[in-house]
Amino acid sequence: MSGVVSKLRAYASFLAWLAGVYSEPWLSALALRLRKLSITARLRLTATLRGAEYPFSALHPAVRKAIRGRERELREPTPIQVLGIPRILRGENVLLVAPTGSGKTECAFLPVLHFLAAEREAGRLEPGVYVLYITPLRALCSDVARRLRSYVRSALGDGYLVGVWHADIKKNEKTKLAEKPPLVLVTTPESLEAILDTKHRFRKHLAKLRWVIVDEVHELAESKRGLHLLVLLERLKATFGIPRLQRILISATVGDPRRIARLFGGSDGKVRVVRDPGLRRIDAEVVLRRGRSAEELVDALEELMGKGSGYLVFVNTRSEAEELHAELEKRGLGDILVHHGSMGASKRREAERKFKDREVKAVVCTRTLELGIDVGSVERVFQVGSPSLPAYFAQRVGRASHRPGEPARGTLVCLDMNDLVESAAILSMLGRGSFGARRGPPPAMDLALRQALALVLQHGDKAGAQAVAELLGSLLSHVPASWGLGAREALRVLEERGLVEEREVVDVYGERARVLRLGGRFPEAWRKIGAFFTMIPERSELEVRHGRERVGVVDVVNLRLMKRGVVIRLGGKCWRVKELRGRFVIVEPEASDRFAIPVWRGGYVLAPQSVGLEVYRFLSKAARLHRRGTSLGEWRSGGVAFRLDEEARRGLAVLAEELSARGVPMPGPRRMVVDRVKASALGALDRFLGVSPEPRATTTVLLYPFGDYIANTLAALLWSSGSVSKVIPRSYGILVRHEASFDPLEYLLGAGRREVEEAVKSSPYVYVVAFELRRSFGYSRISEKTLEEDKLLREECVRQAKHRFYDVEGALRLLDWVRHGCISVSERLVERVGDLHPVSRYLFEAERPPAPAA
Template identity: 30%
Template sequence: MTEPADSDEPVIPAAAVTPGSRRAPRPRRIPRSREQQARLDAREPAFEPIPFTLDAAAARRPFADKLNEWFAARRWQPFAFQREVWAEIGRGASGLLHASTGAGKTWAVWFGALAAFASARSPARKRTPGTQPEPLTVLWITPMRALAADTARALQSSAAELAVPWSVGLRTGDTSSAERSRQNRRMPSALVTTPESLTLILTRPDVREVLAHVRLVIVDEWHELLGNKRGTQTQLALARLVHWRPELQVWGLSATLGNLAFAADALLAPVKTPRVSVHGALPKTLMVDTVIPETIERFPWGGHMGMRQVGAVADAIGDAQTSLVFTNTRSQCELWYQALLEARPEWAGLIALHHGSLDQAVREWVERGLKNGLLKVVVCTSSLDLGVDFLPVERVFQIGSPKGVARLMQRAGRSGHAPLRPSRVTIVPTHALELVEAAAAREAVEQRRIEGRETPEKPFDVLVQHLVTVAIGGGFVARELYGEIRGTYAYRQLTQAEFDWALGFVEGGGAALRAYPDYHRVVRESGGLYRVPRKDLVRRHRNNIGTIVANGTSNVAYLSGGRIGAIEESFISRLKPGDIFTFGGRALELIRVQDMTAWVRRATSSRGAMPQWAGSRMPLSSELADATLTMLARAAAGIYDEPEMRAVRPLLELQQKWSAVPERGVLVVELLKSREGHHFFCYPFAGRTAHIGLGALLAWRASREKPGTFSISMNDYGFELLCAQPFDWAAQLQGSLLSLDELEHDILASLNSSELSMRRFREIARVSGLVFQGHPGQQKSARQLQASSGLFYEIFRNHDSGNLLLNQADDEVLLQELDAQRIRIALERMNASRVVVTRPSKPTPFAFPLIVGRLREKVSTEKLADRVERMLAELEKAARK
């Protein structure tokens, strides 16, 4: 692992740029007091398996007695739900455990496993008691490497304290080759791993023998895996294990999930043992409040980073021992880190930055600092959302709208991460309308209106990858494997014809690739067993296992040595040598780009471009949108009973005066004529992603009767259509404009569906193994991968139109890129609502952010700011009349 340059720890700027200065102070090593240095020296290291030792006398004591003493030593008492899980595991059941963050889910399943299996002896294995740890008995699957390491430490320390003859191991992408070799010789009693690493284990020729003694699989943070292809990958792995061991028990852990019954069905579909659901009876005290700005604008506009709130947030951070400041994007994370350091230069050495693009060494250093209480505040993204235990954290701040109730609760749970300790999250609005969302989010949290997750339906790219995985790991018989895969929830409706197509695709490359031996990845041997015929195909598959398809990135490293992290190629490609950009809390000068690496040095100026990352805009969830509409309905009725609503009251009253306030059962449409043309504003509150499709759909349908060219702008509340020609929108709304007939056809026809499908196919091609991403250290560039996948796309379109991977690309465009299901639900609501058409003379408070969003795509930031100021002056003048 490459360490950060010039130090064994990340270097953090010692102070911020003072107002008016042109040079940033040179970063220096963090000064520490003797006490602080001593605590740092005693910090918890990265997980390392401890040598197996056993006190024979302690091991012979009843486990129940040792467990009672363990709880008593901490002045704890087991909760009723923990005892229930222990009993259910003891009787051989599988289940889903849902409890608040920090309530003790880990101890519920882990101690249940130790109680049920620690004293068991395999009759097929002879050994002298006490000389070796138990064989691999428990698999613990987690979605994140950092969470895996934290979990492994907790399991290992508790097993040692309870004198249980078990060893604990960790197997992720970060595991050293030496540790992998030790595990290959002898697996630990409990293995903490990720879906990808478990799938790699399934490619071992002797995998059935390696996993022969597994009795229990625990899937941590199941809600995080459920809604994506990593969850599908996990389902397939579980089906493989159950096929070998029908008595296998499976337990899922979840903290923030709305559709629990569905989540249990998806996880436990292949399980043969009795199934139960356990709910933590201990409701977590969760406090949600808001930092209300001193001034509230009546014409808000998006795109802010919330920098006006830095002073207030810094004051609140000062009152807590340790805080986390969550942002929704990595760009915002970088900005807030710099702004807080500028506001409180004395926090140098006590403030840190954490997001997924930073180097692993940097992130691990920050996580250790949090666990040991060495840091005052960490500015972060979703990289710290999940279950790592940071007991010193007292308070969480959410910059901007959380966009979802579950996300807010998950982040709030990072504070007070222990039973009976309250969690507190403070929402920091970046513009006035987010005050309404903040009030709505607090009410939704109180009522536990949490979003559900859906699992992908039979993704063929994951299926194709799994067929090759199983063929490497001992081989398969087609008929048996089809039944095994059908036992999963994701593939419960997989037809024999679809399975045969997938099998034929990996066996012969399909209709278009039959002539290329590299795509004959499996062969049928005598006896009907399918295997992978060549070692190079085995290596290639193992190097590309997984379903996470990241955007093309370039490493960022110092010329003097040391890796900082990775930035998307699209951002780096816009820079030239000598340009300054900010990354990892530091101003960097680009020297050159070579071999997928941006070589940099520290810049003497702190002024620079801010990195941009793709996929940073999250849509407003349906639950939070409904809660927001409920708040707006109260405002329309003159009820302002929340502090946030009282603060935003002037804005809403002006919206009501000039037009109408959107609410449930009322669809507000605004028609406005300006020097730009004719504007159509509509507020369905369906979220940004659905509004992209809705706007394009309505524009396309309107132009079928009368030709017109539209500009489209959207946000989470609504969308704008701008056209040079007038349209009779009132008549269109009375006609078929909002019809549900031929909806999917019209959505695809209204957009460049071929380009969207091609972009989606790039990911599918990588997951299915069509595109080889390269061996470690020799990864292909994003441009090379895109060119290769685009070539496959065109070949299949022209010569293999029945290829199911093409159909999957079209389906994913509708379901994920455009959120077609939410578009349908939105249209159903719009048809059932009372349509209020207003004709304001000037842009309303709800229309103004849509106009600014459209202008942002056309003009530079400086020109946009000047233009917005002029528009605001005119609107405020009109509002005062």
């Protein structure tokens, strides 16, 4: 009886999930269309009743004057401004979601400036910081401040400042801000933490704070940085007794705006989502340069760019940026620069300035230029390799062609069939307004521990344990996160580890009291105090310097390369290593065409299951169109039109033709395809895996839209079996090299929760997380022995690794559906390479499609 019940439960959950999968494309498109119709009607009605200039006409006269005085006059409000400004004027917390270039910054700031102008007119605008403008990047701060400064100066006069505060701002500039506080402070979450903890002279100026604007909120919402900011806002309110902060959030690419709105409300009440449903039109070209050398890739980019200028070339990692720039420079294209986060700040700013002033043709960059840094007009965006997520490409291509009425223009340069199919799937999702579901905020015990330390640091040995515990508990209660412990337990953990200690003091009246102060282990754990203020995952880095110039940083794994005389490439230039001084690499310029490119951890993005599902949805559609004789060269999805070049079209046509063949099953949400590869067909897969032939080993390919998180979980489970020598998880399938007597699918279906949990616990990602968390738990270094002995630390590392890299519940649910027959399994015995499923063969590069005709 229990078996029947469990089967019914499995089918019920599967059918509910499947209904969502099949309905999502047309429901998303329908919802987008209905929102457009509703908003269009509201805009027309508003214009009829209140005039074409509303809501600008509702603003203070000084603000209207500032609008008219702009170099690029805001003649008519944009849709997001019509929808958002009235709500902000009513005092509501809002999340503004609109395409790049739609005037979101003005929508957020002009109504705040309206209130400031009214306060000045009434004589109530006293010295102090009234507006906090938070950006996720230091590089954004100066651009935002320059933009806001022009409005403040026009509306209020020269006596009111817009200040910038972050780690790159010089000490004397910060001293000036402490002496004469700005009206608006532009900063980052990390700098706000530093101000609260240690900058006592400036901190007092935040007592008058009334508005908080958070730009690019999607960059913070998915990480501990977002939780960190929320706790800091609660600390600000508690420190100065601020009754309410009006919260204004800004984003162009939020996948789930309602979830972010719920997260960011805190103690200030509900956040309303104000969305402009008009997606920016995208005109994209998809080109395939499969199996080409770096020189041929440069040929392709040179041909695609032509003689124009104003191009941003995005790549996915810093190493790729340096390598591609080096190849372009070899070709004699000296008017192309490089830009990434491991370059020195001055070098990045120089690249931004030269691009804006059109002194260079293009910039090869990573995500550092994805957000709103002002680089002037961008003619076209190039993306080399798949962008992995719809939101990333939307943000990148949104930098192009800001002229009214023009679509954003982009070119995706695909390096293999995997890139081609994934890029096409991402463009299809963007067309219906789907940015892909993102994960919620992570577990954050380390943040709770660190905030307890921050309160002790802020109050300077003057607060008792009871007061700190109550305050910490109040702060954490307003932030919906998985803290893993309570406030009192957090203090107990810190005291046990020597990070805080309680001592008795006597006040001026002779009264004895017990207060908290930092413990003796704090200086050891937090030797680099700058790391205390940030929740950005710590990397062990070496700083590369030429004289006083900071060239950039490289991960410490490059230490074996940094020998005297070795030439490295960083920031688009070659440098010869002179010597190592502790954590500094001293270099000098070197003209050389032989060099090593450093490697950096990170840069790769995990795709959710929605991307894997879209890959197979796109392949199914391509196969249907091919059977009908329809050309696969041009595609349209909503406001996104994309064309495939001849090589991409031929590659997709070959794949579609094989998928259309009789008897070839198509993987999808209801079917998993399993290729069991016999020894005679292993050669090509061995080349892809980079392994030598083994007489007792074979390969199995599992094709299904897993998504990267579920694929990682199943890969960890297979690895734990001890019978697997190599496993490659991807969002659309898993390739497994294993002993001939081992059956990967049978092993997966025989595993339960305990086996899956144990596999994840033994993952190397747990040690990656442990390195990042070690200081919060009182360690300057971490070892396997420490991780084994410290149960609390290990459990938290496992919790956070599961959230960042795995989906245990999703994997268990999927295996349950396969066991109960909800998902059918099509098994195929592969005796030669040609018998491999087309997806296995092309996407895992076992065989290349024919070269295009000359």
